[in-house]
Amino acid sequence: MPDSTNSLIKLLIDFNIMAKTVLIVDDSESIREVVNFTLQNEGYEVLVGVDGEDALQYLDGRPIDIIITDLHMPNLDGLGLIRKVREMDAYKHIPILFLTTESQAAKKMEAKQAGATGWIIKPFVPAKLLSAISRVLR
Amino acid sequence: MIKEIRNTFIKEASLNLELIEQGIQKYSSNDSNPELAEIVYRTMHTLKGSGPMFGFDYLPEITQPIEKAYQYLFQTEAELSEEVITKTSEVVAFIKESLSNPDTHLPESWGKKSVLIEFFNNLCQLNAETHD
Numbered sequence: 371m372p373d374s375t376n377s378l379i380k381l382l383i384d385f386n387i388m389a390k391t392v393l394i395v396d397d398s399e400s401i402r403e404v405v406n407f408t409l410q411n412e413g414y415e416v417l418v419g420v421d422g423e424d425a426l427q428y429l430d431g432r433p434i435d436i437i438i439t440d441l442h443m444p445n446l447d448g449l450g451l452i453r454k455v456r457e458m459d460a461y462k463h464i465p466i467l468f469l470t471t472e473s474q475a476a477k478k479m480e481a482k483q484a485g486a487t488g489w490i491i492k493p494f495v496p497a498k499l500l501s502a503i504s505r506v507l508r
Numbered sequence: 509m510i511k512e513i514r515n516t517f518i519k520e521a522s523l524n525l526e527l528i529e530q531g532i533q534k535y536s537s538n539d540s541n542p543e544l545a546e547i548v549y550r551t552m553h554t555l556k557g558s559g560p561m562f563g564f565d566y567l568p569e570i571t572q573p574i575e576k577a578y579q580y581l582f583q584t585e586a587e588l589s590e591e592v593i594t595k596t597s598e599v600v601a602f603i604k605e606s607l608s609n610p611d612t613h614l615p616e617s618w619g620k621k622s623v624l625i626e627f628f629n630n631l632c633q634l635n636a637e638t639h640d
Contacts, residue, residue: 400517401558407513442550471557492557 422446573628
């Protein structure tokens with residue numbers, strides 16, 4: 371890509387003009403739908419995984435700005451996912467937020483040690499989710 | 509759109525509650541089902557977190573003590589007593605009824621709610637004392 375195109379893309383991203391891509395991972399269909407609806411309304415591009423294993427298909431080098439994942443999921447849970455992501459060169463620094471009902475301090479600590487950026491407790495209000503995302507992406 | 513998502517939640521929750529009912533049936537007929545405690549624990553955990561987002565504000569109050577009690581039963585692989593199974597069936601029936609009448613928010617069996625909550629709270633306390 372020419373330098374001028376790269377600069378333009380960077381400018382668009384910096385000024386939030388270009389849509390950011392969010393990968394949401396949750397085994398609950400209703401939660402996936404409500405998060406997807408909330409984010410798409412705000413102009414985000416959304417990718418959806420039904421569990422950690424399913425989410426890995428999107429981590430193929432494509433640009434993703436943030437991952438929002440549940441903790442308890444079948445096949446590969448949130449902690450397993452985050453550990454795998456942190457081993458990938460392309461995504462080792464990507465922000466990862468947990469969106470979970472779990473509120474135990476020990477679990478939060480475990481998630482932090484695995485590389486989580488933040489923690490949002492369900493039930494959540496859309497405004498809180500959006501503000502957490504924009505804070506992390508700033 | 510929000511109503512559609514709420515319907516998805518109701519459908520999803522009902523399916524999970526049916527899984528519990530199936531597990532209870534198997535358990536009752538002496539076909540041991542070690543996964544039952546885990547299914548109940550995970551379903552109550554999910555309902556606690558998701559319910560209020562779809563207008564079921566009272567779900568955390570009833571699901572939290574059951575989640576906590578079953579977390580212990582699941583982690584210790586303890587046998588489920590007949591009383592626990594019976595009360596679990598009542599809770600499942602209660603939640604199913606409330607989900608099938610989403611706009612009333614007050615199931616006919618509402619009066620049973622406090623009894624069920626008390627039962628599972630006592631069970632949690634008993635589990636904690638045993639654990640200590």
